[in-house]
Amino acid sequence: MLNNDAKLSAKVFADDIEKAPIRDGFGTGAVEAGKADPRVVVLCADLAESTRAEWFQKEFPERFIEMGIAEQNMATTAAGMAAAGKVPFIASYAAFNPGRNYEQIRTTIALNKANVKICGMHAGVSVGPDGATHQMLEDLGLMRMLPGMTVIAPADSEEAKKAVIAAAQMEGPVYIRFARSATPVFTTGDTPFAVGKALTLFAADDPKVALLATGPQSYAALVAARALAAEGVGALVLHVPTVKPLDEEAVLAAATRAGRVLTVEEHQTAGGFGSAVAEFLSEKHPLPIRRLGIQDRFGQSGTPDELIAHYGLDAAHIQDAVHAMLKSPQ
Amino acid sequence: MALTDEQVHALEKQAEAIRETIITMLVAAGSGHTAGPLGMADVFAAFYFHILKHDPANPDWEERDRLILSNGHICPVRYAAMAHAGYFPVEECLTLRKFGSRLQGHPERLRLPGLETTSGPLGEGLSQAAGIAYALRMDGKKNQVYVAMGDGEQNEGNVWEAVMWAGKQKLANLTAVIDRNNIQIDGMTEDVMPLESLRAKYEAFNWHVLEVNGNDIRAFIAAVDEANAIYEKPVVIIAHTIPGKGVPEIEFDYHWHGKPPTAEEGKRFLKEIRTMGGTVPHEYA
Numbered sequence: 001m002l003n004n005d006a007k008l009s010a011k012v013f014a015d016d017i018e019k020a021p022i023r024d025g026f027g028t029g030a031v032e033a034g035k036a037d038p039r040v041v042v043l044c045a046d047l048a049e050s051t052r053a054e055w056f057q058k059e060f061p062e063r064f065i066e067m068g069i070a071e072q073n074m075a076t077t078a079a080g081m082a083a084a085g086k087v088p089f090i091a092s093y094a095a096f097n098p099g100r101n102y103e104q105i106r107t108t109i110a111l112n113k114a115n116v117k118i119c120g121m122h123a124g125v126s127v128g129p130d131g132a133t134h135q136m137l138e139d140l141g142l143m144r145m146l147p148g149m150t151v152i153a154p155a156d157s158e159e160a161k162k163a164v165i166a167a168a169q170m171e172g173p174v175y176i177r178f179a180r181s182a183t184p185v186f187t188t189g190d191t192p193f194a195v196g197k198a199l200t201l202f203a204a205d206d207p208k209v210a211l212l213a214t215g216p217q218s219y220a221a222l223v224a225a226r227a228l229a230a231e232g233v234g235a236l237v238l239h240v241p242t243v244k245p246l247d248e249e250a251v252l253a254a255a256t257r258a259g260r261v262l263t264v265e266e267h268q269t270a271g272g273f274g275s276a277v278a279e280f281l282s283e284k285h286p287l288p289i290r291r292l293g294i295q296d297r298f299g300q301s302g303t304p305d306e307l308i309a310h311y312g313l314d315a316a317h318i319q320d321a322v323h324a325m326l327k328s329p330q
Numbered sequence: 331m332a333l334t335d336e337q338v339h340a341l342e343k344q345a346e347a348i349r350e351t352i353i354t355m356l357v358a359a360g361s362g363h364t365a366g367p368l369g370m371a372d373v374f375a376a377f378y379f380h381i382l383k384h385d386p387a388n389p390d391w392e393e394r395d396r397l398i399l400s401n402g403h404i405c406p407v408r409y410a411a412m413a414h415a416g417y418f419p420v421e422e423c424l425t426l427r428k429f430g431s432r433l434q435g436h437p438e439r440l441r442l443p444g445l446e447t448t449s450g451p452l453g454e455g456l457s458q459a460a461g462i463a464y465a466l467r468m469d470g471k472k473n474q475v476y477v478a479m480g481d482g483e484q485n486e487g488n489v490w491e492a493v494m495w496a497g498k499q500k501l502a503n504l505t506a507v508i509d510r511n512n513i514q515i516d517g518m519t520e521d522v523m524p525l526e527s528l529r530a531k532y533e534a535f536n537w538h539v540l541e542v543n544g545n546d547i548r549a550f551i552a553a554v555d556e557a558n559a560i561y562e563k564p565v566v567i568i569a570h571t572i573p574g575k576g577v578p579e580i581e582f583d584y585h586w587h588g589k590p591p592t593a594e595e596g597k598r599f600l601k602e603i604r605t606m607g608g609t610v611p612h613e614y615a
Contacts, residue, residue: 041468065464068498073457073491080461083439083446085469088461104488107451108458112439 003200007190013226019182022216023121025160026178027052030089032161033168034060039087040168043067045074051091051121075101075116079108082115087168094120094136094177102142109173110146117167118143122180123153124215124266125294125311126304135299140214141271143175144244150174150195151244153215153265153273156185159241162193170195179266181304183216196242198250202226204234209322210258211237212251214273217264217292217313224318233322243273248280255281261289262321266313269293290325292318333548337380341547344414345375349576349603351410351423357596359427362435365573365586366480367407369511372545373569374411377476381554386416389444395473396462398446400455401480401509402436403588408445409433417444453486455479456506460496460564463504474558478507482514485523490535496564497536505557506537506566509544511573513584532566544569576603 002008011017034040034056043065044053057064067074071092078088090097097120098105109116120139127135143151152167152174154160160178167174174195192199201218202225213221218239225235238254240247255261261281263274274291281289294311308314312321333341348371356362377397378384384394399408406426413420418432425431432442436450447458459477466473483489496504508528516522525531529539538560542553550569557565573587574580577599591599 041465062468067495068491070491070495072488073495076454076457076488077461077464077492077495080447080458080463081465082461083458084462084465086465103451104454107448108454112448 001204002202006192006199006201007188008201009186009188012186013223018185020157020185021180021182022154022157022160023052023178023180025154025157026091026119026121026164026176027055029161029164030056031059033165034063036165037087037168039085041065041081041086041088043074043078043088043090045069045071045092045097047092047121051119053091071096071101072104075104075118076108078116079112079114083112087115087117089117089119089164091119091121093134094123094139095134098139098142098175099136106146110149113148113172115171116173118173118175119178120175121178123177124179125299125307126179126181126216126266127299128181128304128307129301131301132298137266137268137294137299138271139175139177140243140265140267140273141275144271144276148172149244150242152195152242153177154241155216155218155239156183156187158185158187158189159191159193163241166193166195177215179216184219186219186222193241196245196247198238198240198242198247200236200254201239202235202237204229204236207234207236207258208326209235209260209262210254211235211262211264211318211322212240212254212277213237213264214240214243215266217266220313220315221264221318223315224322227315227319228322233326235322240273243276246276246280248284251277251280252285255287256285259287260325261287262292262318262325263289264292264313264318267293269295288325290321292321333551338548341375341379344379345371345547346576346603347414348375348407348410350600351413351420352406353591353596353599353603355406355410355423355426356590357593358424359590361427362406362590363403363588364590365513365580365583366401366404366509366511368577369571369573369575370404370407370478370509370544371576372547373478373507373509373550373571374407376547376550376554378411378415380551383473386412386444389417393473396446396459396475398455398459398462398475398477399437399449400477401452401483402449404480404509405437408437412444452480452483453488456489456496457492459506460492460499460501460504463501464499467501467503473503475504476507477504478509481508481510481512481519481525481528482522484508484525484528493532493535493537500562501564502561504564505554506564508566508568509571510568511571513573513587515587517584528568536563538563538565539568540565541568541570544571545575578602
């Protein structure tokens with residue numbers, strides 16, 4: 001059953017559900033954050049249109065800073081600006097930000113607890129035709145390992161907007177991951193969002209499996225849960241936008257209620273969201289767990305849908321994984 | 331305004347005290363870098379006792395000038411200068427690199443008030459300084475931003491990204507000082523990775539370039555005054571220094587880049603510094 005408290009879109013399961021790139025939420029969120037706080041500045045590395053930093057630039061040209069194709073300098077300059085009281089957002093493709101500038105982020109942002117918001121665009125294989133070089137699949141792991149770093153993977157453009165606004169309001173470094181292709185906008189302005197809080201999207205009366213997902217895969221998990229319900233298989237879907245700090249209470253509650261956990265993410269299974277859940281549950285409450293994600297591989301060119309299916313992250317594959325789990329001995 | 335001979339002499343005495351503290355703290359630490367800190371003692375004496383607008387009792391004072399240390403491994407010179415300027419007791423210098431100390435092996439901003447950044451990983455100071463300078467300019471503030479860099483770290487790509495950006499932004503409130511001591515860990519800079527013509531490189535990136543004897547306090551302060559008078563471009567002062575300056579037996583020797591004196595060497599070095607008195611900065615001027 002859909003969780004009514006989640007206040008999801010009325011078209012959540014409709015064919016004509018609105019779709020938008022999650023990165024749109026960076027543009028709208030940054031503009032809102034900029035209106036609310038004059039300290040907010042946006043730095044971009046020659047990708048203003050593609051990252052949607054351009055939307056902020058149009059509204060606040062004097063607070064938009066073009067860094068050129070220099071992600072290392074972007075991170076370190078932002079650390080300096082934060083030291084002088086600004087709230088910088090740094091935007092580029094996740095492959096370069098935090099891929100290229102990881103050490104700069106580690107030393108000058110994380111170690112200093114600098115108030116910089118790192119925005120990684122085009123994360124995951126759903127980047128599509130650009131291929132493996134641009135399909136960042138290790139960012140959640142890289143950022144999750146840094147002490148004091150908050151890590152958020154919003155599910156759709158609406159939630160991304162909220163995450164950007166929340167990041168501007170909180171003190172300290174934050175990483176937000178955004179996808180390129182248009183994905184269903186299944187949350188609404190009324191859907192609750194708070195940093196560090198997970199959200200139950202769907203819960204069968206007697207769930208046999210808890211689907212824990214982050215990013216746009218939470219929608220796929222929701223679609224899978226509905227299909228499973230039609231087959232008489234009860235599932236619970238917990239959307240976990242904040243990968244760090246993990247909402248341990250919600251994760252534990254979902255896991256214990258269902259007795260089995262399947263995690264889903266568009267990221268390497270090593271080090272990412274599934275790892276975070278497995279690390280926590282293996283110490284707190286060991287139970288059967290499977291992780292869907294990219295299995296120690298790189299991406300490749302293709303359409304987003306082709307790639308999501310190829311790497312086993314669509315609703316059908318989630319359904320199959322649940323069946324396989326239920327068949328296997330505890 | 332030109333410095334009087336008395337002022338210069340007083341600064342030279344401060345540089346000498348800083349050098350003594352550097353030797354003493356490195357011997358106590360048992361590890362750390364010797365050549366760079368000794369070579370930059372005159373520059374740091376000039377900053378902390380003449381150039382900087384700052385308040386050791388109020389390190390976060392909003393109106394302070396900012397001094398960013400990019401090549402964090404020469405931090406003994408900064409710690410010693412800060413201690414002598416009154417940021418913390420000189421005795422605390424003996425805790426350098428020890429467990430629980432605020433004086434980390436490479437400086438950490440959150441551990442010691444008065445540090446502007448965290449540094450050690452090379453090539454990141456200029457861009458942080460540029461970010462600070464840009465933000466201050468956005469807010470209409472007049473604080474001057476200084477950044478001390480090593481010459482070896484000019485090998486880092488991040489430096490040149492920042493050089494390009496600061497030149498583009500015409501950050502006139504930013505003055506960089508390069509410790510041009512010609513050594514890095516593996517040898518002489520021109521053998522490891524040639525930097526010359528360093529002046530031409532910076533000029534090509536739209537910076538104003540000054541060159542000075544970095545062990546001549548009077549000349550260095552004059553260069554900083556000139557840098558602050560230039561309003562159209564960021565300025566880099568290439569400060570030619572002698573690594574190990576003040577201890578003749580280690581001067582110019584790149585082997586002293588990354589090791590501390592033993593207790594015995596320390597005693598000898600201190601004697602050598604003391605016998606030079608206030609004449610240290612002028613010998614090579």
